Amino acid sequence: MTTSSVSKGCFVFKPASKKQRILSAGDYFHDEDEESASSKLRFETLQSLWQQIKLETDSIQEELNKNILDSLAEFARTSTTFFRSKTDEWTFRMRSSEIPTAALVLGVNVTDHNMTFQNLCELLHQSVTPYVVGLDAKDCPSLKHTLQKLLLHLMGYHLSVEEDEEETQPKANISGIPKKRIQCSIATLCEWYQTVTKDSNVLSPSKKRKSTLGKFGQNPPIVVIFKDLESFTSKVLQDFIIICSQYIHQLPFIFIFGIATSPATVHRMLPHSVSSLLCIELFQSLSCTKHLTTVMDKLILTTSFPFKLNGKALQVLLSIFLFHDFSVRNFIKGLQLSLMEHFYNQPLSVLCCDKHKASKRAQMLSSEECENVRQLPSFMRYVENQEPDEQVKLLTDDHHLKEVVQQLLKQLHLYHKNYYPVLRCLHVLTSSLPKYPLGKQIRELHSMCLERNVWETEEYKSAFQLLRLMAKDELLTAFTKCIEILTYAKGKVINEVQEKLETFVKLFQELDNISLDYKEDDGEDTSPQKGFQQKTDLFHLQKTLLEMKELKKNKKLNKFEMLRLEAIDFIDHIVKKHLLPPEYLALHEVVYYSCSGTLRKHLNAAPRTAIQTALNNPYKYLPNESLQSDGGAISSTAPDICIAYKLHLECGRLINLYDWLEAFATVVSATEGNDTESPVIDDVKHARFIRAVSELEFVGFVKPTKKKTDHVARLTWGGC
Numbered sequence: 001m002t003t004s005s006v007s008k009g010c011f012v013f014k015p016a017s018k019k020q021r022i023l024s025a026g027d028y029f030h031d032e033d034e035e036s037a038s039s040k041l042r043f044e045t046l047q048s049l050w051q052q053i054k055l056e057t058d059s060i061q062e063e064l065n066k067n068i069l070d071s072l073a074e075f076a077r078t079s080t081t082f083f084r085s086k087t088d089e090w091t092f093r094m095r096s097s098e099i100p101t102a103a104l105v106l107g108v109n110v111t112d113h114n115m116t117f118q119n120l121c122e123l124l125h126q127s128v129t130p131y132v133v134g135l136d137a138k139d140c141p142s143l144k145h146t147l148q149k150l151l152l153h154l155m156g157y158h159l160s161v162e163e164d165e166e167e168t169q170p171k172a173n174i175s176g177i178p179k180k181r182i183q184c185s186i187a188t189l190c191e192w193y194q195t196v197t198k199d200s201n202v203l204s205p206s207k208k209r210k211s212t213l214g215k216f217g218q219n220p221p222i223v224v225i226f227k228d229l230e231s232f233t234s235k236v237l238q239d240f241i242i243i244c245s246q247y248i249h250q251l252p253f254i255f256i257f258g259i260a261t262s263p264a265t266v267h268r269m270l271p272h273s274v275s276s277l278l279c280i281e282l283f284q285s286l287s288c289t290k291h292l293t294t295v296m297d298k299l300i301l302t303t304s305f306p307f308k309l310n311g312k313a314l315q316v317l318l319s320i321f322l323f324h325d326f327s328v329r330n331f332i333k334g335l336q337l338s339l340m341e342h343f344y345n346q347p348l349s350v351l352c353c354d355k356h357k358a359s360k361r362a363q364m365l366s367s368e369e370c371e372n373v374r375q376l377p378s379f380m381r382y383v384e385n386q387e388p389d390e391q392v393k394l395l396t397d398d399h400h401l402k403e404v405v406q407q408l409l410k411q412l413h414l415y416h417k418n419y420y421p422v423l424r425c426l427h428v429l430t431s432s433l434p435k436y437p438l439g440k441q442i443r444e445l446h447s448m449c450l451e452r453n454v455w456e457t458e459e460y461k462s463a464f465q466l467l468r469l470m471a472k473d474e475l476l477t478a479f480t481k482c483i484e485i486l487t488y489a490k491g492k493v494i495n496e497v498q499e500k501l502e503t504f505v506k507l508f509q510e511l512d513n514i515s516l517d518y519k520e521d522d523g524e525d526t527s528p529q530k531g532f533q534q535k536t537d538l539f540h541l542q543k544t545l546l547e548m549k550e551l552k553k554n555k556k557l558n559k560f561e562m563l564r565l566e567a568i569d570f571i572d573h574i575v576k577k578h579l580l581p582p583e584y585l586a587l588h589e590v591v592y593y594s595c596s597g598t599l600r601k602h603l604n605a606a607p608r609t610a611i612q613t614a615l616n617n618p619y620k621y622l623p624n625e626s627l628q629s630d631g632g633a634i635s636s637t638a639p640d641i642c643i644a645y646k647l648h649l650e651c652g653r654l655i656n657l658y659d660w661l662e663a664f665a666t667v668v669s670a671t672e673g674n675d676t677e678s679p680v681i682d683d684v685k686h687a688r689f690i691r692a693v694s695e696l697e698f699v700g701f702v703k704p705t706k707k708k709t710d711h712v713a714r715l716t717w718g719g720c
Helices: 036-083 089-095 110-127 143-155 185-197 236-247 264-269 288-299 311-326 326-346 347-351 355-363 367-374 377-383 388-397 396-429 442-451 458-467 474-487 492-513 538-554 561-579 596-603 607-617 642-650 658-670 683-699
Strands: 098-107 131-135 158-160 182-183 223-227 253-259 277-283 654-656 702-704 712-715
Touching: 036 098, 036 110, 036 253, 036 277, 036 326, 036 347, 089 396, 098 236, 110 131, 110 223, 110 253, 110 326, 110 683, 143 185, 143 236, 185 236, 223 277, 236 264, 236 702, 288 326, 311 326, 311 442, 326 596, 326 702, 347 355, 347 367, 355 396, 367 377, 367 396, 388 396, 396 442, 396 458, 396 474, 396 492, 396 561, 458 561, 474 492, 474 561, 474 642, 492 561, 538 683, 607 642, 642 683, 654 658, 658 683, 683 702
Parallel strands: 098 253, 098 277, 131 223, 158 182, 223 253
Antiparallel strands: 654 712, 702 712
């Protein structure tokens, strides 16, 4: 058999595999203690929190998209009304060739768009028209395929494109019309549309029941959604629009362009002669950063969700979001992965639940779980700070340990109960300051508070210097917002903080009728500023500035400044009291996930590094003692691709295939006990070598070259 490429020398026929079992979250828990009550309880808790994430994210998505989806539905209804009304004949003739088009700007977070389009299709199906088609650029490489997809979605026919092209598999016949092969064209669609709109007994293309066209009125529109406009070929898009505009009198088309970048994309892809055929209206969806803020409010900055991320783990998810994809969906996947990892690797995660359940479960801790508690670093620090008698009880008495664990869990829940309201108040006060010293978004401030004592940072000190200079109106507005935030929080400590802030607000308001200017002495002004402009030499200038600084220190504060200073000092006090990093609390490991390295490895993988590591050291992924080798030695028991890879590292830019085969056979013969100086190259070794080289070509390490027919070109240089 002759071949033109090294990748065509070996064919592997695998037997039909059995039906694979679909893995669920429960399959992540493969442990010897899987059947124990504790493992089952951990899995049930994981399922409950997983479901809570799903319900909250779906609710957030629906709530945030409600306004934009309702606007698009109203746009479709309005456009349909225009098609039906012909009162102004001149206007109708002028705009009859224009296709109503909604330019929907969704942002660059492409992975989040599918859910938006799915909700949009459902809404249009329910309230506007039964004829809604979503087109993906990957399915529409040419005009013929685009028309085929359009008709296939609407009519459910088995369509023909060209005889020499691969036929598309027919879909189920749900249109109620006998299945037959038809020509793919807009004229065919026009005939079908006239038939289904006149005959009420024809089945709807999207439902297996009689069409309810009366619900949508006469001649419901055909909505075509281009999900990823930037990915469509300009020529295909232009031809499709021109053809559809010629049939606009018979087919009430409505286009929706899904745009990821900018509305200018439409004019960049379409010339004026084509864009003039569209009546475009712009729609802007909510930004992905606001979407992320809402998700964090519901799932992270709340006491209703017990699972938490420490500062580094949260920073990994935020970094991937801000610097890679802006995808809220991927952020939620990262949160779910963290949740799964935490419950799998932390035996005490059974206590990661609400306060009442955690207290009950603490009473049911087994002796093994009590030992796990004693081994927690935070609990060990807690024990070291206790009296000697108490230390002995905590280390030996399980019953006493359970009581202490209950108290510590209550303190942990109380910490979160006070942390989030105070965090929001601090964000309200500092988010309006110039240059945002503590961050513009609350997620930045939260991440800062998780990693260190925020009051020790230069940003915090700078922010409070500015707060001590804030005007009365701005301060009153900020305090009023803080009071509104604390109103929704519950707890004795929070109520005391709220009452104190209300007292400050009343005192500030009482100052309206009092003059805020301090009294000045009568007579001539002896201030050093009087002759400031006249003294220009450096000595007098320095002397004047020092006098002004001393005068400012000795200046008596007025009532407003004293009250403002007292209020800001109070805010500083509650921040230092309630915004401690969680690492200071005992048992924080129970609810906080801290393996940021594992999270980064899973979410921000480096496939090239992983492949090179596996080929250089297969023992890392295949824990077989026979695969261990010293340094750069080539083990004869390693997989064939590993042997071929290490041998190709010793070659230059071009590799002679026969020399490579001989070296490969020499290494392989060592395991068979044959003479390695003159190895026999039989058919088996030849086939193994061809397969190994084909695999290296597949992953991109070598490629065939036309310079020498018996050589391959090396494509990579350097190690991992």
